[in-house]
Amino acid sequence: MSDPSSYTPPAIWQWNLGNGGKFAHINRPVSGATHEKELPHGRHPLQLYSLATPNGVKVPVLLEELLALGHSGAEYDAWLIPINEGAQFGSGFVAVNPNSKIPALLDCSDATQPVRVFESGAILLYLAEKFGAFVPTSGAARAECLSWLFWQMGSAPFLGGGFGHFYAYAPEKFQYPIDRYAMEVKRQLDVLDQQLAVREYIAGSEYTVADMAIWPWYGALAKGQLYDAGEFLQVHEYTHVLRWADQIAQRPAVQRGRKVNRTWGDPASQLHERHDASDFDTQTQDKLAASS
């Protein structure tokens, strides 16, 4: 790499297949399918195509919360999309999400007219509205919930695509981007910390989709579980975020949902696919058998 102070961009950007860091092989300057591949389809009305990244965790957490409330229409099949192998560029997946990102949802409740939904925030809102839970329906409470739900969508790219990339995944450590994004991520944590100092949940006294959106990113970050950056960002300072993160982690639906489509870490934390509530019971046993 050349000395940055002497770099002048060319007139026209060129796609260079050189070193782009850990995930360079799945980044492209064009969109669309790279290969024909149909998506699998199970017996439930909701078909989720995902992977247990922070964005991926949000949707099974909501679905498990809805099922825990007794909404049997929230039964779902969760299929694994291994993004590191380019599964998000299969023609079936692109038809559900032309942006080729997980998670993507197909709602086949009306079999004659399946509904596609993509972007984790849109899926959360769509499902919360469909079942009338975890999002207030009107007034100041709804406005506050929407504000924080969109806050997560606009903020986390600075955490994941910015800080995480340059601190953990880029081929070299570049000081300027690391400093830039560390500052912004600490500011975001402070925004949350000040809210959670005076509220039980991020949008008020009720647990909502805003918490489900924010927790997998900023809860994990505050607990030192993202990018090995706990000391660097001094996450122990954000005591109210930590209180809230622990509180949410104790919910049984969250403990189930975070396992779905997870293919790394402790075998007991993984459920590669979810097709039935009983899958969580047999999961640990299967994993231990498979790894023996």
Place this chain on the structure above:
Amino acid sequence: MSDPSSYTPPAIWQWNLGNGGKFAHINRPVSGATHEKELPHGRHPLQLYSLATPNGVKVPVLLEELLALGHSGAEYDAWLIPINEGAQFGSGFVAVNPNSKIPALLDCSDATQPVRVFESGAILLYLAEKFGAFVPTSGAARAECLSWLFWQMGSAPFLGGGFGHFYAYAPEKFQYPIDRYAMEVKRQLDVLDQQLAVREYIAGSEYTVADMAIWPWYGALAKGQLYDAGEFLQVHEYTHVLRWADQIAQRPAVQRGRKVNRTWGDPASQLHERHDASDFDTQTQDKLAASS
């Protein structure tokens, strides 16, 4: 700046007030108010606090569209928040948006219980639902609109906070981040281009808040109006985005809305504050008088 290949981040990140580029003086690692300052308040039910950045343009465009449809409840006062002077850190603004970003909205329709809304996407959805326009109410059409609205929120940080920052605003030209974000922004343009090749508007045959969210960013980018990056990104390739961008730019409500809280460019393109529909008529005259 040291040679990036030799940089090792410290164990604990330190806030360095050094060179962070064009907007370094308004970036901080903490949140909250820096000074006491009440917000002004006009006679209309809706009070908008903003600046005509791409995110800022979205809301007055929707409000002008709603007024054009005859929704007199969408009358609004638009107040200027000069973010370069730190106005977003005044106590009144922070009370409406604890994240200190424009735009922020106060809905005082019920004077006893004003409603705050922040994040441009949340404001668009809140207003579209309040007036029952520009967002489908159910089914596949609503899912598609929400998906694209959230797509914009999650994608534009790679355009503005990523590409724009490193291509136009950072203190030096760093090749790696420019390459990284140029690739992603071209991919995003291609996602839109493939949609708009087969649809009149981004979510289908209807003009919705998804178009209003995407147009100020990707429409402007495709027209070469952002970051002087038209040639670099070869934006002329995205012919369907260009067709759509031109179509939206011709709407009278868009032509009005994009002027609101604008303080740069051609004087005829600026309306620093908007308090009445007639402000658009007198605006050019006032500007010419003021600049003479």
